[in-house]
Amino acid sequence: MDMLMFELNKNTTKPLYEQLYMGIKTGIMCKQIEVGTKLPSKKKLADFLNISQTTIEVAYAQLIAEGFIVSKPRIGFFVEDFDELPYIETKQVELPVKTAEEKIIQFDFHPGKIDTDSFPFSLWRKYAKDLYDLPSKELLQIGEAQGENALRSEIAKYLYQSRGIVCEPEQIVIGSGTEQLLPMILRLLENDSNFALENPGYSAIPRIQLQNKAIPIPVDEDGLIVDELERTNANVVYITPSHQFPTGAVLSATRRTQLLHWAAKAENRYIIEDDYDSEFRYTGKPIPALQGMDQNNKVIYLSTFTKSLMPSLRVAYFVLPSTLLKKYKETFSYYSATVPRFDQHIVANFMRDGHFSKHLNRMRKIYRKKLDKLTHIFKMYYPEVIITGDQAGMHILISLPLSISEESLKKVAAESSIAIYPVTDYLLKPIEYKYPTFLLGFGGIPLEKIEDGIHQLMQCWGIAK
Ligand SMILES: Cc1ncc(COP(=O)(O)O)c(C=O)c1O
Incomplete structure (x- = not known):
């Protein structure tokens, strides 16, 4: 076996044993080193490459563990026969194209959001x-x-x-x-x-x-x-x-x-x-x-x-x-x-x-404050908006005095960087709602931003103060 085939680079961070192991493995896999070939003894190869015998030992041990070579006691190391891995030609699978950078949402009224500022x-x-x-x-x-x-x-x-x-x-x-x-x-x-x-x-x-x-x-x-x-x-x-x-x-x-x-x-x-x-x-x-x-x-x-x-x-x-x-x-x-x-x-x-x-008591007060603020803003500026479900939880329902579809209203809100979720998203069987109705989650909106959020939402929907 031509010992000159290994070019070891002592100036990289890649360990020498790994370079040696990869060199021999590649040689075997590409059939440059034939099955049955006797590899040089550890001492010979160490002298030839001017590296320690331990390095050779580690590389050979890895090749033995992976079944590329066998060690025959007192005779030497021999290249093993191995089954080639099946290679199936597959069509290139197209990965979903990344959409243009995600739009920043200024206000997300998702009912699943919690207040993250108050977590202990x-x-x-x-x-x-x-x-x-x-x-x-x-x-x-x-x-x-x-x-x-x-x-x-x-x-x-x-x-x-x-x-x-x-x-x-x-x-x-x-x-x-x-x-x-x-x-x-x-x-x-x-x-x-x-x-x-x-x-x-x-x-x-x-x-x-x-x-x-x-x-x-x-x-x-x-x-x-x-x-x-x-x-x-x-x-x-x-x-x-x-x-x-x-x-x-x-x-x-x-x-x-x-x-x-x-x-x-x-x-x-x-x-x-x-x-x-x-x-x-x-x-x-x-x-x-x-x-x-x-x-x-x-x-x-x-x-x-x-x-x-x-x-x-x-x-x-x-x-x-x-x-x-x-x-x-x-x-x-x-x-x-x-x-x-x-x-x-x-x-x-x-x-x-x-x-x-203790955490629950604190959070209850925080969410109650947010809810009070929310309902106050509606009562004060938008009394025509009907609020329901305001006794508990982290969202309310709002029904709007508009004859525009929920889908269009959602789109308009999205154009103003506001995410809002129609009640129809939660239907198993269609229900005819008299007015477009949305869930308004307030858990994730900081208290001081609630007023601004509501005004911006109402403004984009053309509901005047
Ligand atoms: C009715 C209901 N049940 C349960 C959950 C919670 O689900 P999970 O425990 O998978 O977060 C939610 C969502 O917040 C919910 O709206």
């Missing part, structure tokens, strides 16, 4: 710093599939104190967001089930799984119309009783009882209660969860830290009735938890030390 970064950092250290080394191993017991216990305590829910940590399953947990619930109840959804409603569910199969149930100012549900063949209903998304309606007491009665009438009937933003209620008493009223193991309670902490955390959970636990374990025994253990413990410790409830 230093406290959170402390909890994260404390955890990422040797005493927590056990957290490097895989954790419990349902989520960490520490976090499930904190959630159980919190649910009891703030939502009237009595449950054991064993009934709680933690996952990376409602979006990830909902399909699990739907799968759990899948056999012969017909699912009913609120219309308008949380658009992620039909997008996630149900598509055209879901039965839309209308909603009015008292929440889901249970009479309508009773007229269908649905046996599972997804509902946001404390704060209907997106209308903001609260399920009335009569309808709560009616719904629980409906569920109790058949063994396979269930209610999926999504309590996504119950922490943020600004008037009256908190609305207790349906789960706490249920005597028949019919409610699967679902909630999230998306509004109460941050959407990017991706931590949500559901509480299963004890009757479904066995089936849950059978169905999902092969799945591991989807939230990193360290993140789960940060949240658990934050809750354990009382910071979660």
Whole structure:
């Protein structure tokens, strides 16, 4: 073998063993070095290239590990036969063309935005710093599939104190967001089930799984119309009783009882209660969860830290009735938890030390101030705009005295760098609205910018002060 083929460059940052390994490997792959060829001994090659024997040893060891050469004791190193990798000629796949630079949005009224200025970064950092250290080394191993017991216990305590829910940590399953947990619930109840959804409603569910199969149930100012549900063949209903998304309606007491009665009438009937933003209620008493009223193991309670902490955390959970636990374990025994253990413990410790409830109290005041400002501006300058859903959460609905389509209004707003979301985006089945209606999320708009944002929006729509 021609030893001169290796040109090693001692002036680059690439290690010599790597250059040597690559040189021989390329030679073998291009068939410049034939199968069966005996490579020079380590000593010979080291002398020839004027480098250490260790360098040769490392390069040869790598080639052996990858199966390019074999070492025959006391005889030498030989090039191995190897199967060539299949090469399939493929057409060049066109990557999506990058659109011209994204337009800067001045005001984004998306209902999913939170206030980022008030997040307790230093406290959170402390909890994260404390955890990422040797005493927590056990957290490097895989954790419990349902989520960490520490976090499930904190959630159980919190649910009891703030939502009237009595449950054991064993009934709680933690996952990376409602979006990830909902399909699990739907799968759990899948056999012969017909699912009913609120219309308008949380658009992620039909997008996630149900598509055209879901039965839309209308909603009015008292929440889901249970009479309508009773007229269908649905046996599972997804509902946001404390704060209907997106209308903001609260399920009335009569309808709560009616719904629980409906569920109790058949063994396979269930209610999926999504309590996504119950922490943020600004008037009256908190609305207790349906789960706490249920005597028949019919409610699967679902909630999230998306509004109460941050959407990017991706931590949500559901509480299963004890009757479904066995089936849950059978169905999902092969799945591991989807939230990193360290993140789960940060949240658990934050809750354990009382910071979660303090954070909620602070945030409630901040959002209430934003909401008050928003409604004040409308009352003061634009009384003809109808506001609904202003008792809770981080968005309201506005209906405009205009006969222009929502799509056109959205476009006009976008031209003024304002992002706004029509209620029709959340429909499973078309509804004729008397006026164009939009969701107006205020969580992500700084308090001092709210007034300007509303004026700019109204101005671009030609609604005069
Ligand atoms: C009705 C409803 N449920 C749940 C969520 C939260 O989803 P996730 O936990 O996947 O962030 C949202 C969105 O903010 C929502 O509007």
